[in-house]
Amino acid sequence: MAVLLLAALSVVAMSSPARAAATPQEVTGFGSNPGNLRMFRYVPPGLAGGRPVVVAMHGCTQNAAAYAANTGWMRLADTYKFSVVFPQQQTTNNMNACFNWFEAGDTRRGSGEALSVKQMVDRTKRDNGSTSAYVSGLSAGGGMTSAMLAAYPDVFSGGGIIAGLPYGCANSVASAFTCMSPGVNKSPKEWGDKVRAAFPSYSGRRPKVSIWQGTADSTVKTMNTTELMEQFTNANGTDQTPDTTDTVGGYPHRVYGGTVETYQITGMGHGQPVDPGTGPAQCGTPAPYILDMNICSAYHLVRFWGIDDSAPPTPTGTSTPTPSSTPPPYSDTVIGTATDHYVARRITAAEYTKLGAAHGYNTSVPLYQCTAGWTDKADCSPL
CATH class of the missing domain: 3.40.50.1820 (Alpha/Beta hydrolase fold, catalytic domain)
Incomplete structure (x- = not known):
């Protein structure tokens, strides 16, 4: 049985x-x-x-x-x-x-x-x-x-x-x-x-x-x-x-x-x-x-x-910084505010346009790509 x-x-x-x-x-x-x-x-x-x-x-x-x-x-x-x-x-x-x-x-x-x-x-x-x-x-x-x-x-x-x-x-x-x-x-x-x-x-x-x-x-x-x-x-x-x-x-x-x-x-x-x-x-x-x-x-x-890059990730058991004024960076759509959008580092301009059309995002808003473990907008660069 x-x-x-x-x-x-x-x-x-x-x-x-x-x-x-x-x-x-x-x-x-x-x-x-x-x-x-x-x-x-x-x-x-x-x-x-x-x-x-x-x-x-x-x-x-x-x-x-x-x-x-x-x-x-x-x-x-x-x-x-x-x-x-x-x-x-x-x-x-x-x-x-x-x-x-x-x-x-x-x-x-x-x-x-x-x-x-x-x-x-x-x-x-x-x-x-x-x-x-x-x-x-x-x-x-x-x-x-x-x-x-x-x-x-x-x-x-x-x-x-x-x-x-x-x-x-x-x-x-x-x-x-x-x-x-x-x-x-x-x-x-x-x-x-x-x-x-x-x-x-x-x-x-x-x-x-x-x-x-x-x-x-x-x-x-x-x-x-x-x-x-x-x-x-x-x-x-x-x-x-x-x-x-x-x-x-x-x-x-x-x-x-x-x-x-x-x-x-x-x-x-x-x-x-x-x-x-x-x-x-x-x-x-x-x-x-x-x-x-x-x-x-x-x-x-x-x-x-957060292991989708070539840099060694943070070892187990240690802390990582938390973004000071924005949500965590991972998203396949877009996250952020009405004036700034933040995404994982591998999104392309074409993908941003496609996602904007699919989800109603205003793609004229500046888009920033952020490095792994980012803590501030200074760790991000405009797309």
Whole structure:
């Protein structure tokens, strides 16, 4: 019966994955590996020291190679110069190769699968000189991402939860079903307390969290978007009123306190959104539960985390300046005032014109491109 129940937590295995220019290589001897996971890693040729490491976790019945090939992470690693670790579950741990996001022994700090993933990050930092780490995952991998962000806020600077679940929502297969559908309603403080309890002595900065959910997802109900937002806004010390409400790629997007964001992908079922193509904001190849929605989630995670440049990012656990008079710089539309607009550094004049037409912005207003970690208008230059 447990095996049959676990099958319902799965996403369908990918068939005929797209051919990639390179494939992740297996790494052994990365630690005690109490969760009995396998480690695969992609390192772009000539990667300089100090660049980040991103952990990308597959869903049930998937594997590292197929997830890497179809989600676009390796192409982004080549473009923005970071390494990617692809943990792989084994059927000896879970019949459907699900990460055990609902098992306390696998999600606690210092034990089980969570510790195995952390050891993969440690190994990559030693090998490549990485100073920061980020974690993302789909479905069961998204549930495990919540666990990693809660248990290891001193390791990860940011996370991406795609069709995932709040940390501490379930402690058994049966309760996992309830979390997935219809969802579990708790107050922001109740959810935040679960995160804080995962590492009670921690008092540093907590990771930025990006939450993605399809509005037509019948496997993980959309209620989980709200519960995840409440959990991580409360843990990060901000409220549940968005500071930014806009659209990105035509989809509703909200930002809370500059540390948590949500994407609601209209009409998308259970899966991870991609946008096939060769454009700078495109990535991914459609496959079962890797869905062409004309928006590449991995690309936008890289942008939100602030690792879409060639400069070493701020190491985990240190503070970064807050803009003195304007919102944080990340936006795919435009942010600012009626007289000044600010955007991430890679927007072009043509893109600004296109966005202005799409969203009703006055493109005659001066546009400034700002450097990563900007603190003042002096750090920005006119487009």
